[in-house]
Amino acid sequence: MFGEGLLTGMGVTWKHFWGKKETFCYPEEKLPMTERFRGGHLMFDHTKCVACTLCSLACPNQAIKLKIVPDAMKKRHIESYVHLVGRCLYCNLCIEACNFHALSWDKNYAISTWHKEEMDDELVTAEGKEFFNEMMEKAKAEAEAKAKAEADKQKNEGGDA
Amino acid sequence: MPQTETYTLSMGPQHPSTHGVLQVRLDLDGETILKATPYMGYLHRGIEKLLESRTYVQGVPYTDRLDYVSSMNNNLGYCRAVEELAQIEVPERAEYIRVIVAELNRIASHLVFIGSLAIDLGASTGMLYAFRDREKVLDLFDLVCGARMTFHYIRVGGVSADLPPEFAAKCDEFLKVLPEFMQEYEDILTGNEIFQYRLKGTSRMTKEQALSHNMTGPNIRAVGIPFDIRKVDGYGVYPKLAFDVPVGENGDNWDRYRVRYLEIYESAKLVRQALDGLPEGDFMAKFPKALRPPKGEVYSRTEGTRGELGFYIVSDGGPKPYRVHIRRPSFINLQGLDDMCRGMLIGDSVAAFSAIDPLMGEVDC
Ligand code: SF4
Ligand code: SF4
Numbered sequence: 105m106f107g108e109g110l111l112t113g114m115g116v117t118w119k120h121f122w123g124k125k126e127t128f129c130y131p132e133e134k135l136p137m138t139e140r141f142r143g144g145h146l147m148f149d150h151t152k153c154v155a156c157t158l159c160s161l162a163c164p165n166q167a168i169k170l171k172i173v174p175d176a177m178k179k180r181h182i183e184s185y186v187h188l189v190g191r192c193l194y195c196n197l198c199i200e201a202c203n204f205h206a207l208s209w210d211k212n213y214a215i216s217t218w219h220k221e222e223m224d225d226e227l228v229t230a231e232g233k234e235f236f237n238e239m240m241e242k243a244k245a246e247a248e249a250k251a252k253a254e255a256d257k258q259k260n261e262g263g264d265a
Numbered sequence: 266m267p268q269t270e271t272y273t274l275s276m277g278p279q280h281p282s283t284h285g286v287l288q289v290r291l292d293l294d295g296e297t298i299l300k301a302t303p304y305m306g307y308l309h310r311g312i313e314k315l316l317e318s319r320t321y322v323q324g325v326p327y328t329d330r331l332d333y334v335s336s337m338n339n340n341l342g343y344c345r346a347v348e349e350l351a352q353i354e355v356p357e358r359a360e361y362i363r364v365i366v367a368e369l370n371r372i373a374s375h376l377v378f379i380g381s382l383a384i385d386l387g388a389s390t391g392m393l394y395a396f397r398d399r400e401k402v403l404d405l406f407d408l409v410c411g412a413r414m415t416f417h418y419i420r421v422g423g424v425s426a427d428l429p430p431e432f433a434a435k436c437d438e439f440l441k442v443l444p445e446f447m448q449e450y451e452d453i454l455t456g457n458e459i460f461q462y463r464l465k466g467t468s469r470m471t472k473e474q475a476l477s478h479n480m481t482g483p484n485i486r487a488v489g490i491p492f493d494i495r496k497v498d499g500y501g502v503y504p505k506l507a508f509d510v511p512v513g514e515n516g517d518n519w520d521r522y523r524v525r526y527l528e529i530y531e532s533a534k535l536v537r538q539a540l541d542g543l544p545e546g547d548f549m550a551k552f553p554k555a556l557r558p559p560k561g562e563v564y565s566r567t568e569g570t571r572g573e574l575g576f577y578i579v580s581d582g583g584p585k586p587y588r589v590h591i592r593r594p595s596f597i598n599l600q601g602l603d604d605m606c607r608g609m610l611i612g613d614s615v616a617a618f619s620a621i622d623p624l625m626g627e628v629d630c
Contacts, residue, residue: 109456116453117390126397140411140426164323195326195417196425209411 137211142194144212146187148227150235152206155180162201167191175243181236182228189215190223271299276614278307284381284618285625289602291614298614301606303599308629316589321347321556322421324586329415331593332627334377335570337370337406340419345500346565346576347421348550351558358546359423360502364539365436366409366418368532372443373402374570375525375532378622382522383454385619386463391454398446401439408432421556423549436540443533450526464519468605468617471516478601481594482572483524484621488516494568506538521620557584571595571622593630595623 128135137143160168171184199207217223228236272293278286286307292300312331316324328343329336341363348355355363376399383391403413408429410418418425454460475488485492493510495503511527513520558580566575572594579588598621605617 106458109458109461113390113453113457116449138407138411139429140409141407142411162323164319164326193326193417194412194415196411197323197326200425 131214137213141211142196142209144210144215145189145225146198146227147208147210148185148232149206149208150182150228150232152204153182153185154204155182156203158201158203159198159207162197164195164197165191165193167193168198173240175240176247177243179243181239183236185227187225187227188223189225190220269294274611278304284623287599287618287623287625287628289614289618291606291611293611296610298606298609298611301603301614301617303602305596305599305625305628308625310630312630313589313591317586320584321351321558321586324589325420326415326417329417330626331591331630332374332569332571332574332595332624333414334624335370335374336414336416337366337419338374338567338569338574340416341367342565342567342569342574343576344419344421345567346563346578347556347558349565350561350563350578350580351421351552351556353422353550353552355423355550356547357502357544359548359550361539361543362424362428362548363419364502364506365428365536365543366406366416366424368535368539369402369405369436370416371532371570372529372536373399375529376402378525378619379450379454379522381622382616382619383460385615386460388454388457388460391450391460394446394449394453401442405432405435405439408435420549422552423547425549427548428543433540436536440533440537443529447526447529455526461519463613463616464522464620465517466515467518467609467613468620469515469517470601470605474604475516475601478597478604480572480598480601482569482598483521483528484572484598484601486510487513487520487524489514494566494573498566500567502539503535505542506535508532508535518616518620521622525622555584557582566592569594571624571627572598591630593627595621595625595627596630599623599628 155170155172157170157172160166160170167188169184169186169188170182172180173183174180199209274291274293275288276291277288288304288307290302290304291298292302310330312327315327319327325340325343328339331339347353376395380392380395380399383389383395406416406418407413409432410416410425412418470488472488472490475485475490481492481494489512491510491512494500495508496510508531511524511531513524560580560582562577562579564575564577566573568574573592574594575592577588577590577592578586581587602617602621605621606614609617
């Protein structure tokens with residue numbers, strides 16, 4: 105009979121009309137993100153990073169801009185870690201490249217911005233900045249102490265001779 | 266005596282039923298199509314050149330962006346080509362995981378086909394059902410690799426991570442509900458008389474025509490040629506798994522729909538077997554991080570969701586490919602559009618695009 109198929113189809117719709125809802129009210133309700141979810145902003149742990157630049161080298165789209173400063177002891181530190189979110193492919197290669205687990209995703213997927221400039225994300229926090237200054241100071245003090253010790257040693261050696 | 270002349274209608278690129286940014290110029294005589302010429306290139310991003318300026322490993326996420334509805338299959342195609350070039354042996358477990366995710370992705374992609382075919386023919390409810398069920402597959406992928414669209418899960422040498430422990434149960438659940446929702450499509454779409462009228466007997470193609478355009482994938486199987494690279498080349502662990510290749514009889518839009526519909530069942534069969542036979546072992550091969558394949562060239566093909574997906578890579582021994590060319594099935598299948606549209610009505614052209622199932626990300630590359 106013509107129309108039988110149409111009616112069967114409508115029957116399916118009718119059944120679902122009374123059935124369980126497939127949708128939910130975003131943004132009032134939100135789903136939890138999975139453990140491996142890649143998205144949102146990168147999170148950077150300044151205490152773990154050794155400034156090896158592997159993450160930035162692994163990035164296929166040059167989305168990571170690092171500013172690395174050597175301290176007085178010739179050890180390298182990260183002064184600024186900029187994640188260019190607009191260039192990011194969310195490929196996870198940077199996170200996998202880091203041997204010290206200094207990087208992770210914050211999983212906050214709602215990251216749209218009004219302006220392009222706001223997309224560049226500085227990952228070194230105020231706390232990280234403080235840590236950086238502290239390390240620099242410490243290295244400076246260490247270097248000075250070392251220089252002093254060396255000078256003293258030389259003086260002593262000179263005295264001996 | 267009134268004078269008549271042919272009329273040219275430009276369909277797209279901003280048209281909801283052209284699956285992205287495809288422009289088709291239709292030469293019309295009244296409502297009958299005399300010639301349909303696809304104009305492409307609106308989505309060109311130069312992916313081949315991007316791959317040439319990245320290392321082999323860095324190139325994989327770009328292949329996600331070719332056919333973005335079935336990224337797993339693109340990852341697989343590219344990785345297999347690089348592995349062949351660099352002679353990397355992939356662990357057995359990784360091969361099985363690859364089959365699972367690639368076939369799940371084929372299911373997801375065919376669901377998008379069913380959904381978009383439905384909405385192109387005016388059945389918007391049909392689309393909602395198909396997209397609802399595709400979410401189930403995407404949820405699985407989200408568990409596996411943390412993304413729903415650009416997966417970057419299959420890597421050179423294996424896969425990026427082992428399957429999570431809860432995956433097997435979730436996948437099993439999905440395979441159990443699959444026949445239920447497939448039956449719903451039978452009821453809501455396949456049996457629908459309007460749907461049948463729009464598809465049966467329209468855009469019929471002969472075997473010779475399909476071959477002369479070098480069509481592959483479901484489009485060639487719909488005309489009755491059982492050409493499936495998983496069977497023909499038997500790459501990976503496919504020869505160990507049992508599955509059939511559904512073929513059509515008449516080569517019309519209806520057969521194109523039926524072939525894909527039945528392929529979903531075949532893919533589900535493959536996922537079930539791979540899941541049951543999943544061996545223990547590594548999921549990643551061991552190879553040097555700075556990959557430098559020896560000088561040479563390779564053409565490696567896999568059965569993508571839309572047909573023969575081939576990667577031609579030339580290596581000059583350096584860390585980056587010297588040349589990459591991608592044989593994109595959507596691009597080549599689209600060449601058959603003219604033959605499919607001639608003599609049909611304007612409304613049928615929409616069914617024809619939909620039945621070819623081109624994806625503009627892949628057409629323009
Ligand atoms: S996720 Fe990929 S593209 Fe984004 S910053 Fe990391 S390596 Fe670069
Ligand atoms: S790879 Fe890790 S340790 Fe090295 S610079 Fe990047 S974040 Fe720091």
